[in-house]
Structure formats: C-alpha cells, structure tokens
Amino acid sequence: MDQSARTATVEVVVGEADGVIPDGTSVSVYADVPAVRGLDRDLLKALRRAARAAALHGIGLRINGGWRSPARQLRLLENAIERLGSREEAARWVATPETSAHVAGQAVDVGPVAAAAWLAEHGTRYGLCRVYRNEPWHFELRPEAARYGNPPLYANPSEDPRHRRGERHTAADTSAIAADA
Numbered sequence: 001m002d003q004s005a006r007t008a009t010v011e012v013v014v015g016e017a018d019g020v021i022p023d024g025t026s027v028s029v030y031a032d033v034p035a036v037r038g039l040d041r042d043l044l045k046a047l048r049r050a051a052r053a054a055a056l057h058g059i060g061l062r063i064n065g066g067w068r069s070p071a072r073q074l075r076l077l078e079n080a081i082e083r084l085g086s087r088e089e090a091a092r093w094v095a096t097p098e099t100s101a102h103v104a105g106q107a108v109d110v111g112p113v114a115a116a117a118w119l120a121e122h123g124t125r126y127g128l129c130r131v132y133r134n135e136p137w138h139f140e141l142r143p144e145a146a147r148y149g150n151p152p153l154y155a156n157p158s159e160d161p162r163h164r165r166g167e168r169h170t171a172a173d174t175s176a177i178a179a180d181a
C-alpha cells in the first residue's frame, strides 16, 4: 500500500482508550489508564524502578505519553503535517502508525523536564535509553545499556532506520512540537 495515501479526510474521535494523555497533563507510572496499561511489561517495570529511584532524589518522574492506538498516532502525524507544512518535516518529529514505537508499546515520554534530565543521566542502569537528540523526553528499553551505555542518538526520528522510507531530509531545524515519535 502507498504509505503516502491521503488519510486525513476522515475525522476519527480519539480519547483515553487510544492512549491519549491530554497536553499539559501527565500520569503516574502506576496509573491504570490505557496509555500505561498498553506499555511493554519490561519497559514499564524498568520505568517504575527508575521512578522509585528518582523519587529518592526528590524527582517526580511521570508519563506524558505512552502506548498509543494507531488512530491516535495518525492524528498526531496529521497535526504535525498541518503545523509543519509537509510530511517530510513532520517525519522529523512524529512516526507513522506503522512505525511508531509508541504504538508498539515500546516507548515512553517522561516529564517534567527535570525528570527527563534525571533519566537521561541515570536511566541506562535500568536499560532506559534516549533515542533521538531532538526528543529529550522519549525513552525506550535497551536492556544491554546497563552494560554498554546509551547507544548513539539519532538526530531525529527521520534518521531512525525503523522509520526510513529511503528519503533524505535536509530541511532546517524547526521548533519543538508537543507530539513526537
């Protein structure tokens, strides 16, 4: 199927069941909501261990984004295309429903900023790694990181082989947007 097929013409209502955590809000790593329930069990276990350690340092580590339904991811992508003006620019920030680690339950966005910074410094102990330079809040589980450290970061999601479609993206940096890969 042509991945660039137009998909934005049907308005789909997405809500909490799709993993939505409203902008400007966050949930506990123990929250009983689809965004948390849909996460990979090992990822969630590692995140809870890290959150307990962070709490000992006075850092409240919370979840701004977790599992998302394909419909939710598509909505984020459409919003990014509208906001950034092109599919190519949007690809620097938001993955497709087919390629997003969030849809697979294998990525989590943490907050607030201090908690993301704490996790960037201490997360590898729990196998929690940053993946993209432009997304300091986005973490995925790499169990081998406890031994080998955080793998090199991609500049942005469009550099990630999991997301590639054989295109090069050369556009200048854009300001950060709320949605991500």
Ligand SMILES: [Zn+2]
Pocket (backbone or CB within 6 Å): 065, 102, 107, 108, 109, 135, 137, 138, 139, 180, 181
């Ligand atoms: Zn993310």
